[in-house]
Structures are given as structure tokens and as C-alpha cells.
Amino acid sequence: MEENKPKKGFVNKALDFIEKKGNKLPDPAILFFSLMIGIWILSAFLSNITFDVIDPRSQAPIEVINLLSGSSLAAFLSNMVTTFTSFAPLGIVLVAMLGVGVAEHAGFINAGLKSMLSITPKALLTPMLILVAIVSHTATDAGYVLVIPLGGVIYYAAGRHPLSGIAAAFAGVSGGFSANFVPSGIDPLLQGFTQSAAQIINPVIELNPLNNWFFTSASTLLIVLIGWYITDKIVEPRLKSVTVKVTEEQPTMDRLLPKEKKAFWTACFVMILCLLALFLWSAPADSALRAESGDLAALSAPLMRSIVPLIFIIFLIPGVVYGLMAGTFTKSKDIIDSMTKSMSGMSYYIVMAFFCALFIDAFTKSNLGALLAIKGASGLKALALPPEITIVGIILLTAFVNLFIGSASAKWALLAPIMVPMLMQLGISPDLTQASYRVGDSVSNIVTPLMPYFPLVVVYCQKYVKSTGIGTLVSMMIPYSIAFMVLWTIFLLVYWALGIPLGLQATYEYITP
Numbered sequence: 001m002e003e004n005k006p007k008k009g010f011v012n013k014a015l016d017f018i019e020k021k022g023n024k025l026p027d028p029a030i031l032f033f034s035l036m037i038g039i040w041i042l043s044a045f046l047s048n049i050t051f052d053v054i055d056p057r058s059q060a061p062i063e064v065i066n067l068l069s070g071s072s073l074a075a076f077l078s079n080m081v082t083t084f085t086s087f088a089p090l091g092i093v094l095v096a097m098l099g100v101g102v103a104e105h106a107g108f109i110n111a112g113l114k115s116m117l118s119i120t121p122k123a124l125l126t127p128m129l130i131l132v133a134i135v136s137h138t139a140t141d142a143g144y145v146l147v148i149p150l151g152g153v154i155y156y157a158a159g160r161h162p163l164s165g166i167a168a169a170f171a172g173v174s175g176g177f178s179a180n181f182v183p184s185g186i187d188p189l190l191q192g193f194t195q196s197a198a199q200i201i202n203p204v205i206e207l208n209p210l211n212n213w214f215f216t217s218a219s220t221l222l223i224v225l226i227g228w229y230i231t232d233k234i235v236e237p238r239l240k241s242v243t244v245k246v247t248e249e250q251p252t253m254d255r256l257l258p259k260e261k262k263a264f265w266t267a268c269f270v271m272i273l274c275l276l277a278l279f280l281w282s283a284p285a286d287s288a289l290r291a292e293s294g295d296l297a298a299l300s301a302p303l304m305r306s307i308v309p310l311i312f313i314i315f316l317i318p319g320v321v322y323g324l325m326a327g328t329f330t331k332s333k334d335i336i337d338s339m340t341k342s343m344s345g346m347s348y349y350i351v352m353a354f355f356c357a358l359f360i361d362a363f364t365k366s367n368l369g370a371l372l373a374i375k376g377a378s379g380l381k382a383l384a385l386p387p388e389i390t391i392v393g394i395i396l397l398t399a400f401v402n403l404f405i406g407s408a409s410a411k412w413a414l415l416a417p418i419m420v421p422m423l424m425q426l427g428i429s430p431d432l433t434q435a436s437y438r439v440g441d442s443v444s445n446i447v448t449p450l451m452p453y454f455p456l457v458v459v460y461c462q463k464y465v466k467s468t469g470i471g472t473l474v475s476m477m478i479p480y481s482i483a484f485m486v487l488w489t490i491f492l493l494v495y496w497a498l499g500i501p502l503g504l505q506a507t508y509e510y511i512t513p
Contacts, residue, residue, distance in 0.1 A: 028455045028470060032355035035450075036362050043366040044068040053374050055367075055414075062371050067362055080358070087357035089144075089452045092308050094346060096145040099312035099319070101342020102335060106323030108315075109150070111256055111264040114157070125158060126168055130227040133172025134179055134220055143173035144453045146311065149460045162244060162464040163476065164236040168227055170457050171480040174445040176223035177408070178438035180216055186408060187213065188295075190434060193412045197420035198430040211431045211506040212438060215495060222491055226483050234479045244464045263325035267318035274314050345463075352455040360452065363404070370414055373401045377418040387426050388493065391436045394419060395489050398440025403448045408441050424510045431506035432496065439492055443485040446477040 026034065047066035055062050066072060084090070103109050120128060129151055136143030148169040155165030188209035195207045256264065282289040282296055282303055291301040319338075323329030329338075363369055380393045401411055415437065423433045445451055449470050461468035496508060 028449060028458060029352045029355045031449065031470070032352070032359040036355070036359040039359070039362045039366055039368065040067045043362075043368060046368070046371075051371065053371060053378070055370060055374070062367055062374065064368060064371060065366050067366055072365075076362075079361075083361045084354050084357045087353055087360075087452075089456070090350070090353045090357070093145050093349065093353075093456060094343070095308050096311045097342050097346060098339050099315035100146065102338045103315040103319030103322070105328070105338035105341055106319040107260070107326055107328050108264065108267050108319045108322035109153070111260055111322065111326075112268075114256055115264065116154075122158060122160075125154065125160070126231045127224050127228045129154065129165065129168050130172035130176070130224050130231075131220070133169045134176050134223060135182055136173055143169075144456060147173055148457060152460055152464060156244070156246070156464065161236055161239040161242070163239055163242065163461055163468070163472075164231055166457065166460050167235050167473075167476045167480070168231040170446055170477065171227045171230070171484075172223065174451070174453070175442060175477070175480050175484050176219075176227070177442040177445060178212075178216055179219035179223040179442070181220050183210055183213060190408070190412055190438070193416045194420055194430045194434045197416040198424060200417065200421045201424045205430070207430060208503065208505040211503040212435045213503040214500070214506075215435050215492070215502045216438070218495070218500075219488065219491065222488065223484065226487055227480060230479045230483055235476055238476075242465055245466065246464055260326050263322045266325055267322035270321050271314060271318040274317060278310065278314075346459075348462075349456050349459045352459075353452075356452055356455060359450075369401075369404055372404060373411060373414040374418065376401060377415050381418060381422045387423070387428055390423065390426070391428075391432070391493065391496075392489060394433065394436040395440035395443075395485070395492075398437050399444040399485060402441055402444045404450065408438075411441065412437060427509050427511075429507045429510045431502050432508050435492060435502055439485075439488050443481055443488065447474055447481045449474070 043064055044066045046064040049064070051062050051064070053062040054060070067076070100109075129147075133143055133147045133151070136147045148166055151165035151167075151169030152162035153165075156162040191207050191209045191211060194211075195205065198205045198207065281287060285294055287296075289301065289303040289306070290296055295301060296303050320329065320335060323334065323338075329335060376397050380390070380397055383393070385393060398411065398415065401415070412434075416434075419437070420430045420433050424430065448454065454473070458468060458470065458473055461473060465472075495502075499508065502508070
């Protein structure tokens with residue numbers, strides 16, 4: 001990023017320094033490869049050390065696995081292909097982008113943006129984008145492949161810097177992961193780990209899956225307001241000197257032709273019909289889209305497991321309808337060509353995903369992540385701090401561990417059996433402990449290059465500014481991360497002090513029965 005001639009303040013100088021140093025890091029693919037080699041070497045060294053740390057998942061001592069042993073290297077080579085092809089973000093991104101690519105190249109998304117921008121005040125563009133990004137959590141990882149790239153497109157079409165739109169959307173999708181007024185599959189998933197951990201102290205305790213819902217709903221407004229200020233007052237002003245040079249055709253804000261308007265509204269009607277058909281299919285109590293318990297929002301429900309294929313279908317069909325009616329598609333090959341163009345833009349991400357998958361697999365199999373999380377939690381417990389400080393400690397510890405272990409459920413599976421019983425003995429309920437974890441889990445997602453979707457966001461940025469690197473994205477996201485951590489933590493403590501309910505059947509204090 002070029003330096004502005006006017007004198008800069010401390011914040012801008014610090015962010016410029018981070019960007020400059022961060023962009024000197026190797027290409028993300030090389031970074032993941034180097035880290036994988038580092039994990040191999042570290043695992044070989046630590047495998048000779050006996051740790052007295054008990055894994056709460058197996059109740060057995062943690063043992064670091066030597067990834068440089070003959071058997072581990074043989075397993076690495078024999079499983080390399082399946083490690084890559086089973087990397088969850090890869091399939092999610094590629095399948096969703098096939099459908100979205102058709103809608104994009106047909107002109108359907110372009111027409112939708114023009115229609116939306118014509119009725120949305122420019123001043124409210126940022127909060128609206130962040131709100132949509134937060135709500136996208138309901139559809140698991142859909143926000144990463146839909147909302148974040150659309151953030152850049154929307155800002156570019158509105159005459160604003162596209163990287164600030166990507167940053168705002170990324171902050172909402174990932175930094176505000178635990179802020180949502182719409183219940184989603186993550187709620188019962190985390191509650192399950194919390195309840196199991198609480199039953200270590202009280203075998204008959206039961207928690208409501210929506211025991212944090214009131215707090216996460218209220219947090220939505222907080223994240224929107226913070227993200228709005230950071231985007232418009234800090235991030236976008238810093239990008240004024242950064243020249244945008246698009247690498248592919250982008251939407252323009254000229255008026256829709258009568259034929260395009262007719263095609264757009266017909267395609268919207270078709271999309272509504274698709275959503276209505278999905279609703280009618282899922283509504284019956286015995287619907288095949290429901291989990292065995294009858295719940296639609298459970299992660300095991302076929303509906304939740306079909307989100308990405310549904311994105312593919314719900315964008316593909318209206319995209320084809322629009323393309324045929326507007327004349328952008330004149331033959332069937334045009335549809336396939338649009339998918340091909342969409343995939344060609346993902347080639348760089350596929351390469352990065354390969355090395356990312358290998359690194360994450362090595363880090364998981366070595367048990368170094370589990371050792372790091374449990375050691376940190378045990379150290380926090382040993383400090384025996386006052387409850388308020390312990391809550392802050394949980395948030396900070398979770399944010400730190402999140403730099404290395406991206407999965408929200410994997411981290412909580414390790415931390416819950418230590419944190420929940422510990423705080424119950426201090427009189428703090430499992431509901432509050434879980435809320436603290438959810439805050440810490442969200443705030444550092446957007447600043448760690450080790451998060452599986454981080455390289456994808458770099459690719460989105462490079463469509464507008466080819467020189468975008470890890471440092472550029474990290475420097476854009478640090479203000480969001482710091483503001484979210486500080487203000488969200490204060491919000492939780494004030495929420496606690498005022499005694500506002502955290503969620504359904506949730507309490508703040510644990511009283512021994």
C-alpha cells in the first residue's frame with residue numbers, strides 16, 4: 001500500500017508497518033508448506049517428552065505423534081490425495097461457485113446489485129452488508145463464498161473501494177461469527193459439549209441449546225455498529241491511495257434495459273418458487289430434510305448438510321432463466337462456459353488449499369494443537385483469578401488458541417471439560433462460560449492466515465488489487481479484531497452485571513444442587 005503524503009497518526013503508521021512486514025511473508029501456499037515442515041520437526045522433538053496433560057476427550061495422557069517416523073511419512077504419502085480432496089472448504093467453495101458463476105456471468109447478480117443499490121442509501125451500505133454477512137452464518141460457510149466476494153462487487157458498483165467492502169463482509173461473516181439473531185446449527189453443537197462438561201460436576205444438569213441466543217442476538221447490533229465505524233472511518237480512508245485495477249469484468253451502474261428488468265424479475269420469481277418448494281418439502285414433521293430428532297437446524301439434519309448444493313441449485317436455475325431471457329445465454333454451451341470461467345478464477349485458491357489441507361492435517365495428527373489448548377487452559381485455572389478476570393482470560397485464551405485451531409467445535413471439545421467445571425466451582429454457570437468462549441472464538445478469525453478461508457479472501461482482494469498479500473489483509477482486519485475483542489468483552493461483562501438473560505433457561509450463577 002502506498003504511503004499518503006499527509007502526516008499519519010500512530011494507528012495508520014502501525015497498520016502500515018504490519019502490512020509492510022506481512023507482505024514480506026512467503027506466498028500463502030509456501031507459508032503453509034513451511035509451517036507443515038516446522039510441525040514435522042517440532043513433533044519429532046516433542047514426541048520424546050512425556051507430558052502429564054490429560055486429553056479430556058479420551059481421558060488419556062496427551063502424546064505428541066512423531067510425524068517424521070517411517071510409519072507417519074508412509075501414511076502421509078498414501079493419504080495425501082484424500083487429505084486434499086476431503087478438505088471441507090475446497091468442496092464448499094467449488095460447488096457453490098459453479099452455481100454462483102452461472103448467475104454472475106448471466107448478469108443476474110449484476111441486475112440484482114443494480115436494483116438493490118438503487119434503493120439503498122449509500123450511507124447505509126456498510127451496515128446493511130455487515131448485517132447480511134452476520135445472518136449468513138445460518139447457512140454454515142455460505143457467507144465465505146457468497147457474501148464476502150459480493151461485498152467487493154457491491155462497493156465497486158457503488159463507486160467505493162472494493163477492498164473495504166470485502167473487509168466489512170469478512171468482519172461480519174467471520175469476526176462476528178457468534179453474533180446472530182437467527183438460531184443455527186452451531187448453537188446445539190456447542191451446547192452439547194458444554195452440557196457434557198457440566199455433567200462432570202453435576203451429572204443431572206441439562207442446558208438449553210439456545211442458552212446464549214439472547215446474548216448473540218443483542219451482539220448482532222453491537223457488531224454492526226462497530227464494523228460500520230471501522231469500515232467507514234479507518235479501513236476505507238486508508239485505501240484511498242490504493243489503485244483498483246480489476247482483472248475481470250465488473251458490474252456497472254447503468255440502468256437496466258426493459259428486457260433485463262423483465263428477465264430479472266422473472267428470475268427472482270423462479271428463485272422464490274425454488275425457496276417455496278424447499279420450505280414445503282422441509283415443513284412436515286416427518287420431512288426427509290429433518291434430523292432423526294425432527295430438528296431442521298441440527299448439524300446432522302440433511303437440510304443443514306445440503307446448504308452448499310442448495311446454493312448451487314438456487315443460483316443456477318434463476319441464472320439460466322435470466323441468461324436466456326436477457327440474451328446473455330443463447331445456447332447450452334454458454335452455461336457451461338460460465339461455470340468454466342468461474343472455476344478458472346479459483347485455480348490459485350485450489351493450489352493454496354492443497355498446502356493448507358496438508359498443514360492442518362499434520363497439525364491435528366501431531367496433537368500439538370490439543371497440547372497447546374489444554375496447557376493454556378490449565379495455566380489459566382492455576383492462576384485462580386477472580387471470576388470477572390477469569391472470564392476475560394477465557395476470551396483471550398480462546399482467541400490465542402484460535403490462531404492455531406480454527407474449528408469452533410474442536411476448540412470447545414478441548415477447552416470445555418476444563419473451563420466449564422472450573423468456573424462452576426467458582427459459582428459461574430456453564431451458560432456464561434460458553435458465551436465467553438463464543439466471544440473469544442470469533443474475534444481472531446479475521447487475522448490468522450491459518451484460518452482455512454483466509455487465503456480465499458486474499459484471492460477475492462487480488463481481483464481488484466493484484467498486489468494484495470497476507471499483510472494487506474491482516475492490516476485491514478486488525479482494527480476490526482481489536483475493536484471486537486475489547487468492546488464485545490465489555491459488552492458481555494455489562495450484560496452480566498445488569499443480569500440480562502443470556503438465552504433460554506440460562507443462568508449466570510451455578511448453585512450446587
